[in-house]
Amino acid sequence: MTDLRTTFPTRPESTPAFPKARLRSPLGAxxxxxxxxxxxxxxxxxxGRMxxxxxxxxxxxxxxxxxxNVFTAPIAAAAATYFAGRLLPPSRVFALPSAARAGRQTVAQHLGLLIGVFVAAYLLGLLPLVVVTVSDAEHGGPDIGAMLTGVLGLALATAVxxxxxxxxxxxxTAPLSFVLLFGAAVVGSSGDTFSSLAPVLYITPVLGSVQSTPFxxxxLAFLTVCAIAVVWTAVGLLRRHRVSGRFRxxxxxxxxLLPAVLAVPPLLSKPALFAYEAEVPQVCRAAGGVEYCVHGGHRSRLDLLVAATDAAVQRYGRPAPFTRVYDEALRGRPVDGTDEWRPEAPDTVLWIPIQxxxxxxxxxxxxxxxxxxxxxxxRLGDAADPESVRLADDLGGWLAGTVRSHNAFAGLPDSAVRQWIAANVDRIAGCTLTPESLPSR
Incomplete structure (x- = not known):
């Protein structure tokens, strides 16, 4: 009688009973x-510039x-289309009608690999910026919600x-996916109409403001629902193909349909994209009778701001028509006074954008x-006399210390210009300067 144990080859002792699962591409690396x-x-x-x-x-x-996401999402989408297009034709093992794994397991394996690698590559590219920010930022910390929006956006692009x-x-059809995702980024960055539906915004917040929590x-909810719906659809397509033998x-x-329905509310009522910081720290300093204040995240810029502005005020030779110079990042704090300059306003705030x-x-x-x-x-626009506009610009150059040879105040003693300013305050404020009103040489 034949011994059945010797009929079939036996597994070597060193070979495991089940091969270890490896997260690798069926198409190679x-x-x-x-x-x-x-x-x-x-x-x-x-x-790099940042x-x-x-x-x-x-x-x-x-x-x-x-x-x-503006360029990386189209790259990820095109690569995913190429990947699926190579592995899911009817002749491939993943798409055969008899393939028991066609469906959830196939999609999980493919997208798990693609999303994992692409998101890791995305975060790796952002790592140098994060390291520099950890070192050089003077206030605050990461906005996890905003960061997750980008990660979800890239994952969704890959799934699409x-x-x-x-x-x-x-x-x-890989180029089609690239164009589709790039178009979505362009639509999202073209205004606030579609800002809730696309990861890329047409404008980004600066210090003193944050992306509003409801927004x-x-x-995050919309991108998550979209990703789930897209993956669910991909699983359904592969399962239906396996069961029917045709790609119906x-x-x-x-x-x-679920993300399509969810996209309607923000199109009907645009949400607020940004909000002021809840608690805004400030750092202040007085110089020349003017109070200078900046956001705590701009504290290293305070001395530069004071030096530059005070130099112009000193050249002006009169008390400044503003009593406070504030960083635009402090807009979220209540401020007494007006920010519209008028000669008679005793408590005017001059706002300075610091970015x-x-x-x-x-x-x-x-x-x-x-x-x-x-x-x-x-402010006068077309009603302003061009000659008055030119003289105002020339005076601005003199106050800034950047007088060029063609400047109307070039070569004049500083004392003479200051006396002339004191005698023509109203004309300067009303944009009614004329060549005849200039100081004599």
Whole structure:
């Protein structure tokens, strides 16, 4: 009698009973690795200018987590479409009618790999900016809700791209996914109409403001529902193909109705995108009879602001027509007085925008705008006399210490210009200067 135990080959002693599961691509590493490298490279390059700022703000760094979706989301979507298009045609093992794993397990394996790698690459690209912000930010901390919006946006883009590949079952539609996701980013960044529905905003908050809580919560909920609906649809399409042997997927698309319904409320009633910080710290200093205050996150800019503005006031030679110079980031605090400059207003506030990407606090731009009468000329618009506008701009250049050869005040003694300013305060404030009113040489 034949011994059945010797009929079949036995498993070597060193071989495990079940092979270990490995998270790897059935197509090899490059279809996943190349787009991941592209995502990291795009983010590192796009945030390079931010990393060179003289200081950082957590509110802007947090916003970059979703703003960088503008190019990375299309890359992830196109790569996912290529991946699905290569693996889900009828001839592939994942899409055969007899494939028992077609459906949830297949989608989980594919999207688990794609989303995991792409999100990791995305966060890796943002890591240098986060490190610089940890080192250079002077106030606050990360906005986790805003950051999660970007992560969910990239995951959703990957799932959408995979769904496109599952529907078309060809890698040739990868460009379609790229255009589709890039178009979504453009629509979201074109205004506040679709801001609740797309990760990329048309404007980002600066220090002193934050993304409003209802807005962030809705975006997180909407993106989560969209991701679930897209994955659910992809699973349904593969299951329906396995059961029927044909790719009849109209019924499997029904889950997409849920995000469509959820998108209606913010289109009918636009939510507030931003809100002032609840608690705004400030740092103040007095100089030349003027109080200077900045947000606590701009404390390193206070001395620069005081030096630049006070220099213009000293050249002006008279008491400043404003008693306080405040950082725009303090707008959330109650302030007594008016922010509309008038010669007779005894308690006027001059607001200065202080932003790391445009450090104007080192130049007395706003102060000169008021002191020279340029602000009054701009308010008059077309009604302002061009010659008066030119003279106001020339006076502004003199006050800022940047007199050029063609400036009407070039070569005049400082004392003569100050005496002339004292005698023409009303003309300066009313934008009615004329060449005849200039001091004699």
């Amino acid at each position: 490059w279809p996943v690795l190349l787009p991941a490298l592209a995502i990291t490279g795009v983010v590192v390059a796009a945030t 990393r060179s700022w003289p200081y950082q703000e957590w509110v802007q760094t947090s916003a970059e987590f979703h703003q960088q 791209g995979y769904l496109v590949g599952a529907v078309t079952r060809t890698a040739l 962030v919560v809705y975006r 997927g109209a019924a499997a698309l029904l889950p997409l 790391p990407q445009n450090p104007t606090e080192t130049r007395p731009v706003q102060a000169v705008y008021v002191l020279s009468g340029s602000g009054a000329c701009r």
